Amino acid sequence: MSATVYASQQDLLDRDASFVWTVAAQQGNPDALDEVAINAALADATEEINTFLSRYPLPLSSVPRTLNRVAISIAFYWLADRDSSVTDLVQKRYDDAIAILKDIQAGRRDLGVPQAEKPKETNTGKAEVIDASRPPIRKQLGGVL
Template sequence: MAIYVTKQDLIDRDNNMLWNFAVDRATDELNDVWIDQALEQADEEIDSFLGRRFVLPLATVPGILNKTAITIAFYWLGDRDNQVTELLEKRYHAALTTLKEIASGKRELGLPTIEAPTESSVGKVELVQDNERMFTRDSLKGIL
């Protein structure tokens, strides 16, 4: 089940584009399998960017992620039949840029992020320079 975008979101955004990309010519109906695949691809792509910074699945979906998911889903629907236009490709790459900015922390979603583990002394390695031994058997001859 899609998390960031629904079929209704695609209909609300651009019903004509959805019908152009997802109509099954044999039945003149929207092909829900193709739509679900595009929605899943959009979710997976978004998760691949957000997974290192946020606990997934997100408790709430910010509007920017919904908008980004709509763009990505339309791109993958168009890609299925090689119908990707220059404008759609431009929007897709802008959506990826948005995801990269969110993942790198340049943009905020207002959601809690994964806490980075604090540095502790456990597991650290200290490098020690090897010096010549001060006391050896030869230098202590006669003392011991």
């Protein structure tokens, strides 16, 4: 099973190229981006998003725009966190992204993609709740227990 990619390096550049160059320029070569760091931030964002999507079969067949925006915010956070340059704005966007994911997880937001099918309930394998507060009735059963 291959992982769904919620955002790409190009998505990050399209959203805020200046920020990407600030937090992801290669050490010793400021004219090149650290693609390893960018890919790690994108992978971390994907992993974090997937922890909230248990109601959906993964990988998703398509990436809803909402998840793309969330992934960008989370990836920006992880890129900035590499050298402790998380600003208040980056932190707020990360927190907002997590709030969106919690809403999706709780069913308050719909992604518009099929949800995982719940297994049908049958009589086999069901657990029965027994009232343990009642005293044993061993004498009534003639010592069977």
